[in-house]
Amino acid sequence: MNTLRVLAVDDEPGMLGGIERSLENFSVRLPDIEGEIGFRVETAATGEEAVTAIAAGPPDILLLDYKLPDITGLDVLRRTANASPEMLTVMITAYASIETAIAATRQGAYDFLTKPFTPDDLKHAVRKAAGAILLARRAKALEAEKKQVRFEFIRVLGHELKAPLNAVAGALFILRDRTLGEDIGPYGEVVNRSLLRLEQMKKLISDLLEMTRLESGKKERTLEEVDLVGAAKEAAELASWEAGSRRIALRIDGPESLVVRADRGEIAMIFNNLVSNAVKYNHEGGRVEIVLSRKGPETAISVSDTGIGISPEGREKLFGEFVRLKDKRTRNVLGSGLGLSILKRLVELYDGRIEVESEPDRGSTFTVCLPAGKD
Ligand code: ADP
Numbered sequence: 001m002n003t004l005r006v007l008a009v010d011d012e013p014g015m016l017g018g019i020e021r022s023l024e025n026f027s028v029r030l031p032d033i034e035g036e037i038g039f040r041v042e043t044a045a046t047g048e049e050a051v052t053a054i055a056a057g058p059p060d061i062l063l064l065d066y067k068l069p070d071i072t073g074l075d076v077l078r079r080t081a082n083a084s085p086e087m088l089t090v091m092i093t094a095y096a097s098i099e100t101a102i103a104a105t106r107q108g109a110y111d112f113l114t115k116p117f118t119p120d121d122l123k124h125a126v127r128k129a130a131g132a133i134l135l136a137r138r139a140k141a142l143e144a145e146k147k148q149v150r151f152e153f154i155r156v157l158g159h160e161l162k163a164p165l166n167a168v169a170g171a172l173f174i175l176r177d178r179t180l181g182e183d184i185g186p187y188g189e190v191v192n193r194s195l196l197r198l199e200q201m202k203k204l205i206s207d208l209l210e211m212t213r214l215e216s217g218k219k220e221r222t223l224e225e226v227d228l229v230g231a232a233k234e235a236a237e238l239a240s241w242e243a244g245s246r247r248i249a250l251r252i253d254g255p256e257s258l259v260v261r262a263d264r265g266e267i268a269m270i271f272n273n274l275v276s277n278a279v280k281y282n283h284e285g286g287r288v289e290i291v292l293s294r295k296g297p298e299t300a301i302s303v304s305d306t307g308i309g310i311s312p313e314g315r316e317k318l319f320g321e322f323v324r325l326k327d328k329r330t331r332n333v334l335g336s337g338l339g340l341s342i343l344k345r346l347v348e349l350y351d352g353r354i355e356v357e358s359e360p361d362r363g364s365t366f367t368v369c370l371p372a373g374k375d
Contacts, residue, residue, distance in 0.1 A: 001027065002037045004130055007059035009043070009050040009076065010092065011069045016043045019063060022119040028127045033134045039126065047071035051079050058084035061129045063113070063122075065092045066100060074100075077107040086136065088129045092117075156322045160204055160336070164197035200334045207338035210269070211321075214345045221263045221349075228258040228267065228301060232290045235271035239279045239288075247285045250275075254292030260299050260370060266346050273339045274303040274366050280333050281364075282307035297372035302365060309360040318356065319344045343368075 008019045020041045027038040042059065044050040047068040054062070058080070066073040073091060080087075088110040093100055101112060110132065113125050171194040173179075180186040213219040229252070236250045243250050260267075271290075278288040286306040293300045310318065314325045322337040324330065347354055350370045358364035 002035055002134075003040050004037060004060040004133065005057075006039050006041045006061045006063060006126065007044060007050065007053055008041055008063040009045075009047070009068065009073070010063075010065040011045050011067075013045070015065075016045070018119070019043075019122060022122050023126060026123055026126070028130060030127075030131050030134060033131075033138070037130050037134065039130075045069075047073070047076045050076050054080040054083045054087070058087045060087065060133055061126060062087055062089040063092060063126075064089055064109075066104070067094060074103055074107055077104065077109065081108060086133065088133055090125050090129055153321065157208070160322060161201065164201040167197045168194045196334065200336070203334065204336035204338065207336045207342060211338060211342055211345070214342065214349075221266070223261050223263060225259050226262045226264050226267050228260060228292050228299065229254060229256065231264075231267045231271050232292060232301075234268065235275040236290065238272060239275045242276075243279045243288065246279075246282070248279055248282050249287045250279075250290075251287070252290045252292070254290075255294075258292050258294060258299065262350065262370070266349065270301065270343060270346055270368060271303075273343045274301070274368070277339060277366075278303050278305035278307065278364075280335065281305065281330065286363075299370045300367055301370070302367040304363060304365040306363040309362050309364055310356070310358040311360050315356055315358060319354075 006019075006023060008016055010016050010019075020043065023039045023041050027036045029036055039061075042053065044053050047070045050062075050064070050068075053059075054076075064073045064076060068076070071079075077089060089104075089108065090111045090113055091100075091104045091109040092113045092115060094115045104112070110129060111125055113121060171190045174190050175187060180190070232252045232254075236252060240250060242248075275288065275290065282288065282305045287304075288306075289304045291300075291302040291304070293302070308329050310325065317323045317325070319340050321341045323340070324335055324337040344354060347368055347370070352368060352370040355367040355369070356364065357367075
C-alpha cells in the first residue's frame with residue numbers, strides 16, 4: 001500500500017487526537033491510480049514545532065490550523081514555502097473568512113477545512129489532496145519517461161548516422177594516403193562500399209523525415225480511389241532490379257483490380273516496405289508473392305517470401321524504431337530499421353492491423369488488413 005505522510009498542526013490535543021483516529025485506518029482508491037493509499041499521521045502543537053518538523057522532512061499533506069499559540073498558520077506557510085513543491089496544505093480555519101482564504105491561497109494553500117468539521121469532511125479533504133498529489137507524481141513520472149525515450153532515440157540515431165560517416169571517412173583516408181598503391185583499380189571497391197553506406201544514410205534520413213511527418217499528425221493526406229493491383233505492380237517494378245540480380249521471382253496474385261479509398265503515397269509506401277524487405281531478406285533464387293484479396297469489408301495485402309525468416313523473439317521487436325535483427329545473413333543488407341515502424345504507423349492511420357507469420361529459414365508472410373474506409 002502506498003502511504004502518504006500527513007502532518008496535523010493544531011494546539012488543541014482533542015483536535016489532533018480526532019484527526020489521528022479518523023485517518024488511522026483510512027485508505028482510499030483513486031481513479032487512474034493503481035493500488036490503495038493509506039495515511040500516516042504525525043502531529044505538531046505549535047507553529048515553531050511545525051516549521052521544524054517540515055524542515056526535517058516535509059509531509060505530503062499538511063493539515064494546518066490557522067490560529068496557533070505562537071505564530072499563525074500563514075507564518076508557517078511563509079517560512080516553509082521552499083520546503084517541498086509537492087507538499088499540499090489544507091488550511092483549517094475557525095470561520096470561513098475570505099481574507100484568510102485569499103492570503104492562505106496566495107501563500108500556496110491547496111484547500112480549506114472550516115471548524116467544526118466532521119470526520120467525513122476531513123476524509124473528503126484528505127482524499128482530494130491525495131488525488132492531486134498522486135496525479136502530479138504520475139505526470140512527473142510520465143514526463144521523465146518521455147525524456148528518456150527521446151534521449152534514447154537521439155542516442156541511437158546519432159550512432160546510426162555516425163557509423164556510415166566513419167566508414168566513408170575511412171575510405172577517404174585510404175584514397176588520400178594511397179594505401180592500396182598508386183594504381184587506381186583497387187580503389188573501385190572502396191568507393192563502391194562508401195557509396196553504399198551513403199545510400200543507407202540517405203534512406204535513414206528520408207525514413208526519419210517520413211516518421212516525423214507521421215508523428216506530427218500534420219502529414220498531408222489525399223484520400224482517393226486507389227487500385228491496389230496497380231500499386232502492387234509498381235512496387236514489384238521498383239524491386240525488380242534487386243530481385244533480378246539475385247534471381248528472385250516476383251509474382252502478384254489477386255483479382256483484376258481491387259480498389260480502396262486511401263492516400264496513394266501511403267499505399268505505395270506500405271507496398272514498397274513489404275516488398276523490398278521480402279527481397280532483401282530472401283535467399284538467392286527465392287520467391288516473393290504479393291497476394292491481394294477482399295474478405296467482406298476487409299482488404300488484405302499479403303507479401304510472402306522464401307527468405308531467412310524471423311525468430312519468435314525477433315517478431316516481438318520487429319516494429320520498434322531502429323530495430324534490425326542482426327546476424328551474419330543480415331549484416332550486409334542495407335536498412336534503417338525504421339521501415340516496419342513506419343509501416344505500423346501508416347496502417348494505424350487506416351485503423352488496420354498487421355499479421356506476421358514466419359518460420360526461420362523457411363520464409364515470412366506479412367499481411368496488412370485494411371478495414372472498409374471511413375470517410
Ligand atoms: P530495415 O530497414 O532494417 O529493413 P525494417 O523496419 O523494414 O528495417 O525491418 C526491421 C528488421 O526486421 C530488419 O532489419 C530485418 O531484420 C527484419 N525483417 C523485416 N522484414 C523481414 C523479412 N521479410 N524477412 C526476414 N526478416 C525481416
